[in-house]
Amino acid sequence: MKLSTREDIDAPIDHVFARVSDFAGFERAALRRGAEVTRADRLTKPAPGMVWKIAFDWRHKRRQMVAELVDFIPPNRQRFDIDSRAIQATLSVDLIPMSPRRTRVAVELEFRPKTLTARLVVQSLRMTRARQTARFRQNVAAFAQEIEASQPTNRTGPQAQPRPGTF
Numbered sequence: 001m002k003l004s005t006r007e008d009i010d011a012p013i014d015h016v017f018a019r020v021s022d023f024a025g026f027e028r029a030a031l032r033r034g035a036e037v038t039r040a041d042r043l044t045k046p047a048p049g050m051v052w053k054i055a056f057d058w059r060h061k062r063r064q065m066v067a068e069l070v071d072f073i074p075p076n077r078q079r080f081d082i083d084s085r086a087i088q089a090t091l092s093v094d095l096i097p098m099s100p101r102r103t104r105v106a107v108e109l110e111f112r113p114k115t116l117t118a119r120l121v122v123q124s125l126r127m128t129r130a131r132q133t134a135r136f137r138q139n140v141a142a143f144a145q146e147i148e149a150s151q152p153t154n155r156t157g158p159q160a161q162p163r164p165g166t167f
Contacts, residue, residue, distance in 0.1 A: 017075035
């Protein structure tokens, strides 16, 4: 099953790429939601070969997966391979500069079941594809708004001038 969406963000591509490659921030967010996240590599800078071991509860059962960064081309592309006992997935994030201050983000998540039980779960998700796609798009749009809000404000123009008597 494949879910995909794209969002236009009012921010330069370098700022957007910095936010989508803030792996430490994503690790902290997952920890806040109750997941266990452990780095399984020794790389100090983002590069292909980064690996995370992730464990979380879903449907009253502990799930474990391994995510590996397999493609990292600043500032345009990231791709992750995600593997668990039941499902194999690929997450791609592509950035396209629309103008110097506007960036299009294309996100695609494709997952393939590896077991019969996983096939049944994926089949049930396919039956609610419209709802799953809407939720996926909503999450990507919320992250895009977060990126827009986090960019440094442009301090040029009349309001950037100090008032008389201030420094």
